[in-house]
Amino acid sequence: MSKKRVGILTSGGDCPGLNAILYAVLKYAGSLNWTVYGIANGTDGFIDVALGRIDPEDMRIDEHSFDIPGQKGMGVLLFLSGSVLGCRGKKQREPQEDELICQGYQKIQLDVLIAIGGDGSLEIISELAQKGNWNLVAIPKTIDNDVPGTERVVGFDTAVEVVSDALYNLTFTAASHDRIMLVQVMGRDAGHLALSAGIAGGADVILLPELVPVINERIVSETCLKIAHIRQHKRKFALIVVAEGVQGESQDEPSAEYLKRQLQQYSHLHNSTGATGFYGLGEKIEIRVTILGHLTRSNRPTASDRLLATAFGIKAIEVIAREKDNFQRMVILQEGQIRDRPLAEVMSELKAAKSHSACASPVDPDGFIVQVARALGIYLGN
Numbered sequence: 001m002s003k004k005r006v007g008i009l010t011s012g013g014d015c016p017g018l019n020a021i022l023y024a025v026l027k028y029a030g031s032l033n034w035t036v037y038g039i040a041n042g043t044d045g046f047i048d049v050a051l052g053r054i055d056p057e058d059m060r061i062d063e064h065s066f067d068i069p070g071q072k073g074m075g076v077l078l079f080l081s082g083s084v085l086g087c088r089g090k091k092q093r094e095p096q097e098d099e100l101i102c103q104g105y106q107k108i109q110l111d112v113l114i115a116i117g118g119d120g121s122l123e124i125i126s127e128l129a130q131k132g133n134w135n136l137v138a139i140p141k142t143i144d145n146d147v148p149g150t151e152r153v154v155g156f157d158t159a160v161e162v163v164s165d166a167l168y169n170l171t172f173t174a175a176s177h178d179r180i181m182l183v184q185v186m187g188r189d190a191g192h193l194a195l196s197a198g199i200a201g202g203a204d205v206i207l208l209p210e211l212v213p214v215i216n217e218r219i220v221s222e223t224c225l226k227i228a229h230i231r232q233h234k235r236k237f238a239l240i241v242v243a244e245g246v247q248g249e250s251q252d253e254p255s256a257e258y259l260k261r262q263l264q265q266y267s268h269l270h271n272s273t274g275a276t277g278f279y280g281l282g283e284k285i286e287i288r289v290t291i292l293g294h295l296t297r298s299n300r301p302t303a304s305d306r307l308l309a310t311a312f313g314i315k316a317i318e319v320i321a322r323e324k325d326n327f328q329r330m331v332i333l334q335e336g337q338i339r340d341r342p343l344a345e346v347m348s349e350l351k352a353a354k355s356h357s358a359c360a361s362p363v364d365p366d367g368f369i370v371q372v373a374r375a376l377g378i379y380l381g382n
């Protein structure tokens, strides 16, 4: 097998497990005697090369490049969150930058690029690869789990763990104070994280953009009804999970804050008009908001994410070894197996999905996980 020059970059929002992919790629590529070039800060790294700001030879990395100094060859990549390569890179790229990116790729004389990204970055890199005629292997990652064509992506499992742990931790303080805890969860336009973590964390209400695009009066009154029911029949505290993609009144106010205001207004209204009891809250209840935000992105990757990340990394090298030339593939998880498929196929699914929804791979409203939530009596907004 010929010796390869492999570039690797991480692009878009970071998530746990990115370095674990790199760990596997460096180990396996090293064992084949291939050379790996770490492209810093997404495709911006190519621009730096094209403009002569960095010498390609300084970008060479191997499995010992990230050893802890003085720690006898102890590597950290498998366990370390974030990305040692950096994820920066512009969300909107200028047309003249494409040319520089392609020049950078050529200057390093890469045989292939491994691009680790979510739906947005993979779309951009896939276009660049076509333009520059690059060989490309894409590896899907994001805490949002919204990349089409794969059953799971790197980073999602850890994020579910973090959010469900947060819900568990909030339960005790909620119970001590008889409070409603309202927790806003990341996920951009997708509700996968809110749904999975909400179920695993014991939420009573989970609002997802796929089922509740906007918080309206019905949602508010039914949420109050659900809480009133819990307080009458079960316990005094409750946990509400709201995905950040659910819209409130304005973009400037987090949806959880908006929902809190609406719940307070609703219960106040129903108090003062006397129409309390089952339909209103009928009593003063304290609501506290927690916005988990970027805390969700930096935990140590779970074993399951480390396993997926390393399997995807090894598969990427296998694909490169197997393919001759002119290939653009994505590694995927399908029916429990690590496979690969043409990236163009995934991109056309992505474009088709995005033509009628903001999210490329939304929660299936009729899917089993939604059924699970319903069967548990969790209020989902319909």
Ligand code: F6P
Pocket (backbone or CB within 6 Å): 013, 118, 142, 143, 144, 186, 187, 188, 244, 297
């Ligand atoms: O796509 C991952 C994600 O964490 C989303 O869940 C979130 O909406 C977004 O990135 C946050 O982006 P930024 O890190 O640019 O604030």
